[in-house]
Amino acid sequence: MAAAAAAGTASQGYCSWALRGQRGLGARVAPGVPRRRFCVSAAAGFDNENREYVIVGGGNAAGYAARTFVEHGMADGRLCIVSKEAYPPYERPALTKGYLFPPDKKPARLPGFHTCVGSGGQRQTAEWYKENGIEVLYEDPVVAFDGKTHTLKTSSGKILKYGSLIISTGCEASRLPAKIGGNLPGVHYIRDVADADSLVSSLGKAKKVVVIGGGYIGMEVAAAACGWNLDTTIIFPEDHIMPRLFTPSLAKKYEELYQQNSVKFVKGALIDKLEVGSDGRVSSAVLKDGSVVEADTVIVGIGARPVIGPFEAVGVNTKVGGIEVDSLFRTSIPGIFAIGDVATFPLKMYDRMTRVEHVDHARKSAHHCVEALLTSHTKPYDYLPYFYSRVFEYEGSSRKVWWQFYGDNVGETIEVGSFDPKIATFWIDSDSRLKGVFLESGSSEEFALLPHLAKSQPVIDKAKLKSATSVEDALEIARSSIQAGSSI
Numbered sequence: 001m002a003a004a005a006a007a008g009t010a011s012q013g014y015c016s017w018a019l020r021g022q023r024g025l026g027a028r029v030a031p032g033v034p035r036r037r038f039c040v041s042a043a044a045g046f047d048n049e050n051r052e053y054v055i056v057g058g059g060n061a062a063g064y065a066a067r068t069f070v071e072h073g074m075a076d077g078r079l080c081i082v083s084k085e086a087y088p089p090y091e092r093p094a095l096t097k098g099y100l101f102p103p104d105k106k107p108a109r110l111p112g113f114h115t116c117v118g119s120g121g122q123r124q125t126a127e128w129y130k131e132n133g134i135e136v137l138y139e140d141p142v143v144a145f146d147g148k149t150h151t152l153k154t155s156s157g158k159i160l161k162y163g164s165l166i167i168s169t170g171c172e173a174s175r176l177p178a179k180i181g182g183n184l185p186g187v188h189y190i191r192d193v194a195d196a197d198s199l200v201s202s203l204g205k206a207k208k209v210v211v212i213g214g215g216y217i218g219m220e221v222a223a224a225a226c227g228w229n230l231d232t233t234i235i236f237p238e239d240h241i242m243p244r245l246f247t248p249s250l251a252k253k254y255e256e257l258y259q260q261n262s263v264k265f266v267k268g269a270l271i272d273k274l275e276v277g278s279d280g281r282v283s284s285a286v287l288k289d290g291s292v293v294e295a296d297t298v299i300v301g302i303g304a305r306p307v308i309g310p311f312e313a314v315g316v317n318t319k320v321g322g323i324e325v326d327s328l329f330r331t332s333i334p335g336i337f338a339i340g341d342v343a344t345f346p347l348k349m350y351d352r353m354t355r356v357e358h359v360d361h362a363r364k365s366a367h368h369c370v371e372a373l374l375t376s377h378t379k380p381y382d383y384l385p386y387f388y389s390r391v392f393e394y395e396g397s398s399r400k401v402w403w404q405f406y407g408d409n410v411g412e413t414i415e416v417g418s419f420d421p422k423i424a425t426f427w428i429d430s431d432s433r434l435k436g437v438f439l440e441s442g443s444s445e446e447f448a449l450l451p452h453l454a455k456s457q458p459v460i461d462k463a464k465l466k467s468a469t470s471v472e473d474a475l476e477i478a479r480s481s482i483q484a485g486s487s488i
């Protein structure tokens with residue numbers, strides 16, 4: 001059921017793109033600049049098929065995009081968000097953090113974490129969208145797209161003609177095939193609130209939990225399961241957790257913490273099948289080597305795939321996947337943009353095309369895209385990759401952990417600190433330039449230094465850094481390397 005069936009109540013009606021004759025490019029009018037308005041009479045708001053701006057996907061990036069439209073006075077009666085979900089945009093990271101706290105430890109619930117609270121902004125509830133004249137179509141995903149006629153069709157059969165279109169359909173969880181038990185009751189994937197609700201209901205009854213995948217979801221969900229005092233096993237194919245980012249040595253420190261919390265690891269293992277019990281629910285995971293791990297609840301976190309359909313014709317990057325955009329988030333078709341997880345964009349500082357599946361980019365790409373659309377700015381997006389996680393945050397946990405990483409994890413690494421309580425890893429390339437930096441349990445001042453380090457890429461005296469006696473000492477050595485003037 002729709003949590004909120006909000007329709008925009010645009011008092012002045014809206015300007016049809018077709019009547020404005022601004023095919024595709026949207027309104028390239030600076031805020032505050034008087035515009036000729038050819039408004040269609042629309043006393044009831046959005047009552048015909050034309051929409052000036054349409055965002056497809058009501059997720060993290062859409063919430064931040066809506067905020068930028070409002071800041072420019074360009075939302076009221078003009079912006080429509082077409083959402084698959086039943087809720088206005090929210091901060092998706094909460095789903096594997098506060099949302100999974102046990103019932104007695106004050107779990108996060110909507111409307112508590114609607115965008116843009118995750119970055120200290122306003123909490124944009126369903127009311128906020130109404131008050132700002134933004135039409136939100138809930139639980140009505142776009143199922144067809146025609147770039148020639150500028151038309152979208154939703155699952156309920158609505159036909160929407162757009163002036164400018166922003167695709168922010170994000171990612172979907174990769175699934176285990178149904179033929180090996182990937183769809184059994186008790187097997188969970190986690191992407192949205194409905195998934196998280198289903199998982200919480202299973203955790204309430206669970207005794208033995210298997211987490212498949214040693215990435216972000218695996219680490220965050222396994223830590224949450226500890227908060228529910230559940231027998232938890234993580235199974236993954238690699239040698240250590242977080243293989244895309246962590247060094248083996250860094251991973252070891254986190255694995256030890258999980259083991260102290262009674263979590264078991266099965267490494268280097270692939271799933272052969274998930275078996276069904278007499279109650280029709282999952283009962284165990286059978287590994288390729290024939291061993292069996294019992295489970296009444298399985299959480300699968302084996303990566304995510306960009307949601308491209310039905311927009312394939314807009315242009316998919318063949319190497320990275322994702323909808324290809326330029327440094328202003330413009331696709332190959334004028335008037336169509338893509339942001340967030342689904343967009344493959346030029347990562348200017350490392351001179352490569354990439355897709356980033358993290359919330360900081362969702363927020364910043366949304367803002368940058370909408371600013372470029374609504375104003376005449378042509379400043380290229382210059383993103384510094386930023387990833388973070390927080391686990392064991394619930395009250396009563398013996399040790400909370402929170403880490404941040406900035407930059408590129410390339411080159412050799414220097415690790416400083418014992419993890420008790422802090423650890424830092426520095427990635428340094430063959431020219432001795434610092435490329436990436438990771439910090440666990442830093443102070444706010446220390447975390448604030450990391451983006452400066454990763455952005456300026458100072459030349460580092462490696463011997464000096466290796467001899468650092470503490471994380472504080474190491475960060476000071478890196479900071480003074482920026483000041484030494486050898487930065488980019």
Ligand SMILES: Cc1cc2nc3c(=O)[nH]c(=O)nc-3n(C[C@H](O)[C@H](O)[C@H](O)COP(=O)(O)OP(=O)(O)OC[C@H]3O[C@@H](n4cnc5c(N)ncnc54)[C@H](O)[C@@H]3O)c2cc1C
Pocket residue numbers: 056057058059060061062082083084085091092093094095096140141142143168169170171190191192307309310339340341342356357358359360362386387388389390
């Ligand atoms: C459980 C979880 C925890 C995370 N934690 C962190 C974290 O701690 N830190 C971090 O940096 N990142 C985290 N991420 C990643 C971060 O949430 C994403 O990078 C971010 O949500 C991307 O925003 P987006 O708007 O591009 O996509 P999404 O937020 O996924 O939004 C896309 C929306 O589009 C909808 N949609 C898809 N197809 C259609 C269609 N055809 N029509 C209409 N709507 C459609 C989807 O239902 C969804 O609501 C997490 C992700 C998950 C799943």
Ligand SMILES: NC(=O)c1ccc[n+]([C@@H]2O[C@H](COP(=O)([O-])OP(=O)(O)OC[C@H]3O[C@@H](n4cnc5c(N)ncnc54)[C@H](O)[C@@H]3O)[C@@H](O)[C@H]2O)c1
Pocket residue numbers: 096171212213214215216217218220235236237238242243244270271300301302303304357358359387388389390
């Ligand atoms: N803190 C964060 O930034 C955060 C938190 C949660 C989720 N997310 C996002 O959510 C999405 C999904 O996260 P994720 O953890 O599933 O992806 P991931 O890519 O971080 O990890 C996937 C893991 O799955 C495992 N794996 C891959 N194929 C497998 C297979 N066939 N069988 C068993 N294991 C397999 C590997 O161990 C791999 O590390 C990503 O976009 C991620 O960025 C981010």
Ligand SMILES: O=C1O[C@H]([C@@H](O)CO)C(O)=C1O
Pocket residue numbers: 091092093094095097098112113117118119359
């Ligand atoms: O970025 C984030 O947003 C949410 C939460 O802070 C919203 O309240 C969360 O858990 C993050 O990591």
